Amino acid sequence: MAATLEKDDVVAMLRHVSERLIAQVDILTDADLAIGDGDHGIGMQRGFEGTLESFDATPPENIEAAFKAMGTAILSKTGGAAGAIFGTLFRAGSKVxxxxxxxxxxxxxxxxxxxxxxxxxxxxxxxxxxTIIDGLAPAARAARAKEAEGADAVLSAAADAAVAGVEATKGMVATTGKARSLGERSLGHPDPGAISVSLILKAMQDFAARA
Known part of the structure; x- marks a missing residue:
């Protein structure tokens, strides 16, 4: 289990994330069909395929460049709100x-x-x-609570919190985005963006546990 990750580890981890999300396109599509227009899975697939293409064309020189390249690929390839949101997540996060x-x-x-x-x-x-926030915010809080325990422990806590966040979205009425028009009919269905957060963090956790 990895307490810290070097540049090559981070690049390999983000490759693993990309491959995992590409493989989950049907799950994300089905989730979005329930409360949206069904394009979330394909959009995320394009974004993470773009990440792999970017890494192959221009191998990241450092950790910041790896996260930023993923965010840029998602921003340019995914499209729509998901592209803007997930692209922003990785591009902004890369700065730290x-x-x-x-x-x-x-x-x-x-x-x-x-x-x-x-x-x-x-x-x-x-x-x-x-929204995605209902997976990401609990994950960030859980990660901070475990910050002293190493990368693997932090990612494990964050992934578990994101999964719990996804479950919580089933009991929420959508008040923003494409699902807003469904009102009460959005109850019982998880948010696709929150699912994507949980899948990303779970893939990171799996990699760190083996590194």
Whole structure:
């Protein structure tokens, strides 16, 4: 289990995340069909395929560049609100790793907090509105609580909190985004963006547990 991650570890981890999300396209599509227009899965697939293409074309020189390249690929390839939100998460979060040769638990917690803050500003939403925030905010809090225990422990706590956040969205009425028009009919369905957060963090956790 990895307490810290070096540049090559981070690049390999983000590759693993990309491959995992690409493989989950059907799950994300089905979730979005229930409360949206069904394009979330394909959009995320394109974004993470773009990440792999970017890494192959221009191998990241450092940790910050790796996170930023993922965010840029998602921003340009995913499209729509998801592209803007997840692209912002990784691009903003990358800034806390500037100049670092390794990252540990505190760095990952800072990454999630900084990314969350940027997404909140960009999206104009708050926790409890059945969005990505309901997976990301609990994950950031859980990560900070475990910051002293290393990358693997922080990612494990964050992933578990994100999963709990996804479950919580089932009991929320969507008040923003495409699902807003459904009103009470959105009850019982998890938010696709929150699911994506949980899948990303779970893939990170799995990698760190083996590194």
């Amino acid at each position: 790793t500037a100049g670092k040769e390794t990252i540990g638990g505190a760095d990952i917690a800072a990454f999630l907090e900084t990314g969350l803050e940027a997404v909140l500003k960009r999206g104009g939403v708050t926790e409890g509105q059945k």
